[in-house]
Amino acid sequence: MSNVITASHLTLAYDNGAKEIIKDASFSIKKGEFVFITGPSGSGKSTLLKALFGQLKPTGGNLIVGGLDLANIRQSKLQELRTHMGIIFQDYKLVNEWTVAKNVVLPLMIAGYSVDVQNTQAHRLLKHVKLAEHADKFPLELSGGEQQRVGVARALAKNPVVILADEPTGNLDDYSSNVIWDLMENACQQLETTVLVVTHKIPTIFSLPYRHFIIESKGVYEVH
Amino acid sequence: MKFIKNHLMFILPLMAILLGVEFYLVFDRTTDSYEKGLKEGYSMLVVTKKPMELSAFKALNKHISTSQKIQRENIVSEIAKGMSQSSSKEILSSLPYFYNVGLDSYLHTSALEKIKTDLEMDSNIKKVETFGSSYSSSYRLFSFIKFTLKLFIGFIAVVSLFLIIKQMEIWKYTHRERMQVMEIFGAPLILRSGVLFKAAIVDAFFATILTSVVFLYVKFQWAANSGIDIMMQNQEALFRLTDIAILLGSALLIVIISVYTVVFSNKGVQE
Ligand SMILES: Nc1ncnc2c1ncn2[C@@H]1O[C@H](COP(=O)(O)OP(=O)(O)OP(=O)(O)O)[C@@H](O)[C@H]1O
Ligand SMILES: [Mg+2]
Numbered sequence: 001m002s003n004v005i006t007a008s009h010l011t012l013a014y015d016n017g018a019k020e021i022i023k024d025a026s027f028s029i030k031k032g033e034f035v036f037i038t039g040p041s042g043s044g045k046s047t048l049l050k051a052l053f054g055q056l057k058p059t060g061g062n063l064i065v066g067g068l069d070l071a072n073i074r075q076s077k078l079q080e081l082r083t084h085m086g087i088i089f090q091d092y093k094l095v096n097e098w099t100v101a102k103n104v105v106l107p108l109m110i111a112g113y114s115v116d117v118q119n120t121q122a123h124r125l126l127k128h129v130k131l132a133e134h135a136d137k138f139p140l141e142l143s144g145g146e147q148q149r150v151g152v153a154r155a156l157a158k159n160p161v162v163i164l165a166d167e168p169t170g171n172l173d174d175y176s177s178n179v180i181w182d183l184m185e186n187a188c189q190q191l192e193t194t195v196l197v198v199t200h201k202i203p204t205i206f207s208l209p210y211r212h213f214i215i216e217s218k219g220v221y222e223v224h
Numbered sequence: 225m226k227f228i229k230n231h232l233m234f235i236l237p238l239m240a241i242l243l244g245v246e247f248y249l250v251f252d253r254t255t256d257s258y259e260k261g262l263k264e265g266y267s268m269l270v271v272t273k274k275p276m277e278l279s280a281f282k283a284l285n286k287h288i289s290t291s292q293k294i295q296r297e298n299i300v301s302e303i304a305k306g307m308s309q310s311s312s313k314e315i316l317s318s319l320p321y322f323y324n325v326g327l328d329s330y331l332h333t334s335a336l337e338k339i340k341t342d343l344e345m346d347s348n349i350k351k352v353e354t355f356g357s358s359y360s361s362s363y364r365l366f367s368f369i370k371f372t373l374k375l376f377i378g379f380i381a382v383v384s385l386f387l388i389i390k391q392m393e394i395w396k397y398t399h400r401e402r403m404q405v406m407e408i409f410g411a412p413l414i415l416r417s418g419v420l421f422k423a424a425i426v427d428a429f430f431a432t433i434l435t436s437v438v439f440l441y442v443k444f445q446w447a448a449n450s451g452i453d454i455m456m457q458n459q460e461a462l463f464r465l466t467d468i469a470i471l472l473g474s475a476l477l478i479v480i481i482s483v484y485t486v487v488f489s490n491k492g493v494q495e
Contacts, residue, residue: 053408055408073427078410078411079410079411079412081410082408082410083409083410085410086408087408087409093408094405095401095402095403095405096401097402098402106405106406106409106411107409107410109415110406110409110410110411110412110415150284210484
C-alpha cells in the first residue's frame with residue numbers, strides 16, 4: 001500500500017518562520033488508514049491540517065501529499081489536488097449567502113457536474129446527515145451542530161481520496177456524532193478513503209482499526 | 225439601496241470612460257469634415273511662364289491634388305478696356321500663367337514651405353505664394369485643441385479606471401468568504417471570480433446602453449434643434465450604430481482588465 005501522506009522533518013511556522021508551531025515532525029499515512037489526531041488546545045492540530053491542504057507552506061522539511069511536494073507546488077496542481085480532498089473545518093466555513101443544498105454540492109459544482117446531478121446528490125447527502133428538510137435554508141438559520149453536519153456532507157460529496165476533518169463532532173450530541181463517525185467509517189471501509197480527524201475525544205464505539213497521533217510541544221508522536 | 229449604490233459606483237466611472245471614447249470618436253469625425261472644409265477653402269497661387277498640367281505639379285510634390293487655371297482673358301479685358309485688339313493681345317502674350325493649386329490635406333507651415341521650394345525648383349515656375357500667419361495660427365490652435373482633448377480624455381480614463389478598481393476591491397471584499405471557501409475546495413480562478421465577472425459584465429452592458437442613450441439624445445433631440453450649423457450639418461456623424469459595438473467592446477475590455485487586476489492582486493486568499 002502506498003503512502004498518501006509523507007512528512008519528513010516537517011516544520012510549520014507563522015509570521016514568516018518566526019512563530020514555530022511544529023518542528024522536525026516525521027510520519028507517513030497509507031491509503032485507507034483512519035487517523036485520529038489529538039493534542040492540547042493551541043498545539044497546532046488545525047495548523048497541521050492547513051499544511052496538508054496546502055494553505056500553509058512548510059518552512060522546513062518535506063510534506064508530500066498524493067505524490068505532490070507541497071513546499072514547491074504549482075497553483076494549478078494544488079487546485080487539482082484539493083478537488084480530491086474533503087475538508088471539514090472547526091468553524092464550518094460555509095457560504096452564508098448560499099442555501100444548504102448549494103453549499104453541500106460545491107465540490108460537484110467545481111467538478112462541473114450538471115445542475116440535475118447536483119440536485120439529486122444534494123438530496124442524498126443531506127439525507128445521510130439527517131438534514132433533508134433543511135435543504136433550502138441558509139446556514140445562519142441552522143444551529144451550530146446542524147451547520148457542522150452540512151460541512152461534513154460537503155466534504156463527502158465527491159467521494160474524496162482524503163478526508164481532513166477538524167473537530168467534526170465538536171458541536172454535536174452523541175446521536176449526531178455517531179451519524180458522522182458512521183459516515184466516515186463507511187467511506188474509509190468501502191471506498192478506501194484516507195481519513196485524518198482532529199478530535200479532543202476518540203469515540204468509544206469505533207469498529208475500525210485506527211492510528212492515533214498526538215501533537216505536543218511542537219512534535220507529532222504516534223501512540224501505540 | 226446599497227445594491228444600487230454599489231453598482232452606480234461602478235457604472236458611473238465606466239460611463240465616464242465610454243463618454244470619453246465616444247466623444248473622441250465624434251470629435252474625430254466632425255473635425256475630419258472641418259479639415260476637409262479648410263482644405264477646400266484655400267489654395268496656393270503659382271505663377272508659371274508656360275502652361276502647366278496638373279500631372280506636372282504633382283510630379284513636383286505629391287501633396288498637390290488640384291490645379292485650376294485662372295482665366296487670363298478676364299484680367300486682360302479689364303485692363304485693356306478701350307485699347308485696340310492687337311495691343312490687348314500683346315499684353316496677353318506677355319502675361320504669365322496663374323494657377324490655383326489645391327492640397328490634399330491640412331498641412332503644417334513647414335510642410336507648406338517644402339511645397340513652395342519644391343515648386344520653385346522648376347524653371348518654368350516664376351513665383352509661388354503660400355499662406356501667411358493666419359493659416360499657421362489656426363492650425364496650431366486646431367492641433368492644440370485636439371491634443372488637449374486627448375489629454376483630458378486620457379486623464380478622465382485613468383481616474384475612472386482607479387475608481388472602477390476600487391469598487392471592484394469592495395466587491396471582492398464582500399465576496400471574499402465565498403471565494404476563500406471555493407479556493408479551498410479547488411475551484412479555478414475563473415469560477416471563484418465568476419460572481420465579480422457576472423456583476424461587472426452586467427454593469428458594462430448598462431454603461432454602454434446609458435452612454436448610447438445620451439448620444440442618441442444629443443444626436444436626435446439636442447443637435448437637431450440646437451440651431452448650431454456644424455451640429456446640424458454633421459448630425460449623421462454624431463452617433464453611429466457601429467459605435468455601440470465599439471463602446472461595448474471597450475466596456476468589456478475595461479471590466480475584464482479590472483477584474484483580473486483585482487483578483488490577481490492577492491492570489492492566495494489567506495484568512
Ligand atoms: N494565522 C495565524 N497566524 C499566527 N499564528 C497562528 C495563526 N493561526 C494559528 N496560530 C497560532 O498557532 C498555534 C496553533 O494553532 P492551531 O489553530 O493550530 O491550534 P489547535 O491545536 O488547532 O487548537 P484548538 O484545539 O484550540 O483548535 C496557536 O498558538 C495559534 O495562536
Ligand atoms: Mg484547531
